[in-house]
Amino acid sequence: MSQPQEFEKVLSGSATNVAHFEEKRSFLHRLQHFLHSNPAMVPLIVLVALIVFFGLARGERFFSAYTLTLIMQQVAVVGILAAAQTLVVLTAGIDLSIGVIMVFAFVIMGNAVVSYGLWAIIALALGFIVAGACGLLNGFLVARVKLPPFIVTLGTWNIIMAIVLIYSANETMREADLTAATPWLHIFGMSFKLGGAVVTLGVVAMIALYFVLWYMLNYTAFGRHIYAVGDDPDAAQLAGIQTSKVLIATYTLAGLIAGLAAWVSIGRNGSISPSTVVTDFNLQAITAAVIGGISLFGGRGSILGTLFGALIVGVMSMGLNMMNADPQWKVLLTGVLIIAAVSVDQWIRKVSG
């Protein structure tokens, strides 16, 4: 025990319990703590509430295995893109180019099969390589050139969109031409029945992807490093994490996942249309991640939340559709949910102390 200094003499009389935790807490406080350690709970509660609401309002028609699995089919592509987006957002970045990377990848896959007559496996590999390379470029510009992710991906978004339209001459590839060449590109469109449920392989791929990423983020060092880099990059660097390598790997992985989304998307849509390059897939992916409780400031949120976030949008869309509501209500409610989700995120962050 070191000798206390004069002014510290009275300390012996004061409480010695440095890490004393106040036990009595209000319900709200405990809820805040609970949500802080379980970030996927908010979107899960919202999702269940929505399903119950539409189930009560529309009964059997909505609350059936068929409808619920149809929603899953509809969200599969955006859900996969949202998983990629989540990884980037967890590093405190953002990827505006994720949607056009996917379109680029499926245009390449289709062209390789139809125009160049390559084997499906090579066509798919080419698609993945191009998607991964686009992600790598983003990662390089963010991590090494140290440009802000928003600006980098705003740039690559436009660049890739233009390249897709120039390269493809905006010609749609018909489903018949594709299936004549190979069945492999449409593999994720195949489905099987489980009772009344119709499950496509695309849905299976989405769920498998979420499971793998959830495992990666929580049970591997790389996953923990993604959180650490997004949380406080300087601290992560000083703690010995090679932050730029983590960033490059994350953006590249996001690109590869966009490649998977491309493959699944071919299965869902049948034909390949380069004009989908103008669809706001990137914003839909960000929406799912934000509603799913992923903090745009990085380092917080669970990837399962993103899955729930994507399903929330899908359930709202289907439910309102069944209630014959104007489709704009879905847009309006999505906007409300985004703002609500970010407000909840801010509140949860104030948990410390």
Next chain:
Amino acid sequence: MTQPVLTARGLVKRYGRVTALDNADFDLMPGEILAVIGDNGAGKSTLIKALCGAVTPDEGEIRLDGQVMQFSNPMEARNAGIETVYQNLALSPALSISDNMFLGREIRKPGPLGQWFRMLDRNAMEKRAREKLTELGLMTIQNIGQAVETLSGGQRQGVAVARAAAFGSKVVIMDEPTAALGVKESRRVLELILDVKRRGLPIVLISHNMPHVFEVADRIHVHRLGRRLCVINPKDYTMSDAVAFMTGAKEPPREAVAA
């Protein structure tokens, strides 16, 4: 005569036209607490950064146990056995205590789970983190899985010190460990520092707080104008002497300069 654990000779570091280190020397003896003091801009943070690998000096050499070292990043210094507790603590607020302690050197599960699926051994890490915190008397922290941001300032400092003590095999460097803390928590951290010293680890303590420096340090390295001005024994000089050397108001004694 005992060999110093960590030495530096003739370190030079320039940032553009500013010379932060101007032929600086440094010696740390085994088992001691060496305080480094100096006015703002004297170059003490650059000296520390050079020792812990965060900055590569332009000239000069650093030796650890007599071996010449070339650190190009903090990881290399850590691997060599030099642990640093940074002023900003380098903790990730949203991650748990045990995640933070093992950040960058996680333990993987043995067997195929760890080898092929890269699965982390959560239990082993939590067990070791708990052991370390208990050793340092910090187990009033109840839940090793709680996020660091839910801890108080002193507790966070405790986690950072425990991390350094757990992995530092040769030297622990602490940069302003009591700067942001209240009186009671500072006391706790000073005890922690002495605890780490009792384990036989030499400590480099950078601090502006003269009472703290004079209380725990065995020797005091006074840094001025980018170089070591003198090394004094806190028993032979008063705090105002030390401040006077720091600011140049008083010439240092000849024998202290030679040391």
